[in-house]
Amino acid sequence: MTDATREELLISLLADMLAEDKHVAVGAASPIPGAAALLAKAEKAGRGGGRMQVTIIHSRRHNPFTDGSRELFDCAARGMIDSFFLGGVQIDGQANINLVGVGEYPNLRKRFPGSFGSALMYYVVPKVILFREEHSPRTLVKKVDFISAPGASEPEVHRPGGPHALVTGRAVFGFDRERARFRLQTVHAGETVDSIREMTGFDFDVADDVEETPVPSGTRLARIRDEIAPQILTFYPEFAKRIWGLAA
Amino acid sequence: MTDATREELLISLLADMLAEDKHVAVGAASPIPGAAALLAKAEKAGRGGGRMQVTIIHSRRHNPFTDGSRELFDCAARGMIDSFFLGGVQIDGQANINLVGVGEYPNLRKRFPGSFGSALMYYVVPKVILFREEHSPRTLVKKVDFISAPGASEPEVHRPGGPHALVTGRAVFGFDRERARFRLQTVHAGETVDSIREMTGFDFDVADDVEETPVPSGTRLARIRDEIAPQILTFYPEFAKRIWGLAA
Amino acid sequence: MRDVDMITVEEIAEAVPDGALLGVPADYSGVPMAVTRALVVRGARGLRLYCLPLTTMQGDMLIGAGCVEGVEAAAVTMGEYGLAPCFSRAFEAGGIAMQDSTCPALHAQLQAVERGTPFMPLRGLLGSDIAKNRPDWRVISNPFSNEEDPVVLLPARQLDVTVVHAPYADSVGNVFIGRNRELATLIHAAKQTFVTVEKIIDGDMFETESTAAGALPAFYVSGIAEAPKGAWPLGLTDQYDPDGEELRRYVAAARSPEGFAAYLADQGITSRPAA
């Protein structure tokens, strides 16, 4: 079996974060989080750990909602979604995320799509995983240009949820909600604490024992390729083709 | 053709009140208002006056809602229902209605079912027709024991709707919302202004020209019996049997 | 793909704890009468019924059997069969903590839970004795209006358990609710939901969009029991009509406590002594 690709590494490490969840939701255009959720579900069932509802908005098959597109937000607002993924054009050191654009709002130099559901989801889902493959001073910035949703809130704000981790193509950070700061936890193969520092626009803490992000076991890698990839093919065909050479 | 029965007279006079409506809704257990609405709809279509949506909650066939049982209230609250019918264990001279019971709440001597949707519908439906066949000092009282919904509201209260008329087995009253008083308009055959006064527990105004409630024309009566009665049979079988001798 | 967690009607009755705030569907939405009888048999106590928005025989029988401490409803009635005899008797004797409400308020207080908001606004209500007797409601001035404009806010009411009866569930546990969409709200607002069904059908309702439209997704449901004629003597849309004769018999019998007891005995509904 060939070694894990970068995408398979990310699928694997995200799946570890979801292992005990009851309901994981994945937004649009997120093949890696989608694959991670399906992997976590299969592994949880495999070890007799019980059911996991995986809701992938992008996929009719994995979208269980019948109350319209508000049902995801309603479910999340009442605490029924354990984990959700958010990205960002920019993410800053306080875990503020910006999905709107670059420049001084509203006079943006570069406009991006918009905030989607982040301005509710980030507050109410207990475990929000920030996922952004591009790890550079351009994406991980000192201060976002626009706060689509803040990483931390004043104590009087109802906020059962928030950032749990930041996962990029180079490293994994945890987030300390009290201090509103990221902490580097693991670096992917080929990276060091210093290389991460160089590519990160914000200041962060460093765990005492930063190790290399673990690669998936052979069993897990086989499951990703044999069991998960064909599922991904049905609703992210271009991704499945690029990563696994599968064709619909 | 035999003369109009009391029920047919009521169906006929209620239908006159609905003639120009676009959406008439009828609550549970209301065969006479239901028949009146279907008659008004048929007549409106017959004279090329356009469509009328008749919503009869009691009938699956005439219930067009697919957003659950809240849709009637939502529709009404945003002004889409032109007419609705309400009754009352007691109705008083200010058009307050009581659907809850007799006595001093909560220590009622006699408990009735409850207020249903009246505490919203009475405020928001422009033309609420109070319909109570029993016309006696027991039902039409000076002051209700419990206000399920008030006949009039303070000026600051959002109240696009309210009472339009009170129709009983003996007479028809209009309602003056400014003065919060009923005005006797017509009396059914066999009644006089004095007999109505005797059977009414509240004080009311009397129109200058109180006449006898008009009986339905032959054409209308034929339509009630030939066209409306068979429809009523499908969802108020006992009523249709009693009034028209029809069997399902 | 998940299988259905099949349990029994009795297990559902056991899973509704004494004192629970229980979600109760209207007569047109699928009333779990089989579970209602099992609750009487198990000797449930202290239940608080939250009716969306009314109850008929389910509430009346539970009240008659002493299972109920409180009721929140827009109506308790046997409909065309008359007043609800056990309810009227209990209310007139001061034996029921009644929170009189109105249909849209009962919807709204569950929608507040459904949407994860602490309250919902509702028009109407002002000046009624319903609002006067609801110290749990609040009036604010509409902050979007330049003029005085009072609006009632209704707090979220989370239910402990909802139990409903449906025509069928599919082989993975999705439940047909059709256009009785108030059931979705009644279920979304509850911590746990149990469903009885006429039968389990093959397949998965989500396989086509037209069948998915009438489905409540399986992940909301903690357990399903098969209970053919589970709404009897009430009706179930498109399945069977109410049993008018039986309902008349019930209303006549329940006019006295003795008659009610005899009705239960005749039905083989024997309450176990409270633990």
Added chain:
Amino acid sequence: MRDVDMITVEEIAEAVPDGALLGVPADYSGVPMAVTRALVVRGARGLRLYCLPLTTMQGDMLIGAGCVEGVEAAAVTMGEYGLAPCFSRAFEAGGIAMQDSTCPALHAQLQAVERGTPFMPLRGLLGSDIAKNRPDWRVISNPFSNEEDPVVLLPARQLDVTVVHAPYADSVGNVFIGRNRELATLIHAAKQTFVTVEKIIDGDMFETESTAAGALPAFYVSGIAEAPKGAWPLGLTDQYDPDGEELRRYVAAARSPEGFAAYLADQGITSRPAA
């Protein structure tokens, strides 16, 4: 029993007045692209798009053709095909009055209309630059809490017109919306609604409860036009997939005003001069 009011796609475009607040469905709900092209042809001006909760090619094309004054949305994007080129260009040039929102807020502001209430509460939002840029929103202190608990209230936003595309309507004008129930809210919140459909089918969806479950009742609809492939090049659930090649071609062409104009010309979409 009512017949269907059949009108044409062009008549729908005429019925959407300049300056209207137009309800715009998401790409998964049935986007009326045939009407969108007809709006460009009729030279619509000053439209304000209220997106539930986002728009893709519909919004981008209307913006490119100069039909749009403002947009209220959680996102304007071509999804996997990239950024929305005309939107980005117009925004960056300051040519669009943008009200950035978030999905659940867009749902809630229509639900407020649907329920006839002046506002709806929503969690989240506080401390975001979205809320900071929405002076039309208000924050109150939750009156049910003993502690400081700020909650955002969102005002009702009534739409002038909603236009959607659906797989079919039945012979009496009921429209299949399936589980795209956000369409019901988008339609309830509008003064007028027009629908294009792939086809008209025989029968009445209300004849059985299972087909009624997916229906939007006819009385909400002011007019229906047949428009086969009416969502093209976007997809329509269970009917056809998005035409990826065409969408890529559009995104590439629309990167410049000239390319966009050439795309329209190539499609035969010739804007009439504004009146």
